[in-house]
Amino acid sequence: MQETPREAAGSKSSANLRLLPGFDELPEPILKELQAIVVRRSFEAGQTVVEADAPSRFTCIVRTGILRMQKDLPDGRQHIVGILVEGDLFGRVFNGNMHFSIEAATDAEILAFPRAAFEALLLRSPELDRLLLLHLLSELDRARDWMIILANPKVRGRLAGLLLLLCTRLQTVDHLVTVSGRAVRVRIPLSRPDVAHLLGTRVESVSRALHALADDGLLDIVRPDLLEIRNLQALTEEAGEPDLADTASLLRLVKAMRKSAD
Amino acid sequence: MQETPREAAGSKSSANLRLLPGFDELPEPILKELQAIVVRRSFEAGQTVVEADAPSRFTCIVRTGILRMQKDLPDGRQHIVGILVEGDLFGRVFNGNMHFSIEAATDAEILAFPRAAFEALLLRSPELDRLLLLHLLSELDRARDWMIILANPKVRGRLAGLLLLLCTRLQTVDHLVTVSGRAVRVRIPLSRPDVAHLLGTRVESVSRALHALADDGLLDIVRPDLLEIRNLQALTEEAGEPDLADTASLLRLVKAMRKSAD
DNA sequence: GCCGCGCATTGATCCTTCGCAATGCGCAGG
């Protein structure tokens, strides 16, 4: 949030916090106070949202778009340690700064709460506090899922895992995951280099692994950034981790959408 | 905590909670209440502390020993997603269960707080709540550090990263990290298969990578589980991530101990 | 003291992936 956003603080009223996941259960007065301190900020794809190790002056929620958390290595390379989508929360509270930078992977809009005010609110509202706690817990779960994906020795397996994770992670984001017939269609909001960094490999290997999966009929490559997963089951086995991403919920999604299509 | 510990609940009074990191700042009455509900439990190396996905009935703190968090894969393999040392906190609060199991890597003693009572206390004590929050944040940082290590394409680099992480992580544990002359001596509380799982590779590769580092003079292998790191700097470069583990604090440790040895 | 077992290491071979170079494709600017 240290970077100068293209659009300065937007209208404070237009952001309906109640629509954010979990926020509908906050008591009315707390919502009002949040509403009063929130600042809306826009970023273009590629812009830096937070500099690594910079004093973090805001706690933020992603309103639209996709952000990537990344660590810049001394040799110039960078490693992605996670992505943030609609409704995700980021920023420090109470201590320290973030050890990674955050960049906009797509055009994005952020709701920012000045840190001091947010912390004060945290102390007064157990509900908000618990919301944050639960968020951190699930973030931790996700980080561990990611670790398991990364520990897969084969690029193919890691890629399969990543695709599954993205599917479940992007479910809630409009137009990125859709079900067509008996297949799941996914728009990958990351470039090939991004994916390669994420998986600890190179673009070429990603390309090869992806096409290998396509050749084996597990998925179709509609466009470089648009995949159609034809065999979720096989992909899960490929990843070697069944409950990795919440595949169950994905399968439910598929069934539900297939049923409604009947 | 569902497993039957060899020794049943120990004496409640003998556990001095104030000695735990962070706990000395809790207000007296809260400490008293924690003291009242805590149960001490012992586990032998290899025993299961918590079953994955089992209803988690306790929130726990490691008192002595090392635990490993691991995910059991359907094909029988298992992946380690983290280790817990003295003072670390684990267990769910408010929702869900853990998606990984916890095993004792060494003989271990833990302090267990019944979940319901602990949660009630959390709601009444902002200090305890914040302690948990901060703990989760640093746990998240660690998970991300680990991700970066795992994303390293070369086994050698991942191993270097793991060693550094272990050094800083085990600093606080007696007799595991010591400084002798200009070298750091570290006892690895994990077996080779454990390390291999952790790094997403096999025992053979771990062995080869370790001996390669030894051949290059970065470290000495005193015993299979006892390493003497001779060149922290080079090891850090090998890992490709400078502030990965808190190497700075390690260097400070080295300097401090060297100075005191003069 | 001998044996068997678990663990770490070493060796040899095969497969995967890396790393570099070249090609193909879409797109914006001249």
Add this chain to the structure above:
DNA sequence: CCTGCGCATTGCGAAGGATCAATGCGCGGC
């Protein structure tokens, strides 16, 4: 329309790691 640029893909030789098998080592049981 052509050109240059960015990105994805493909090909190929070389390096690294996986895999299987065999050897050493420490330790508890007999």
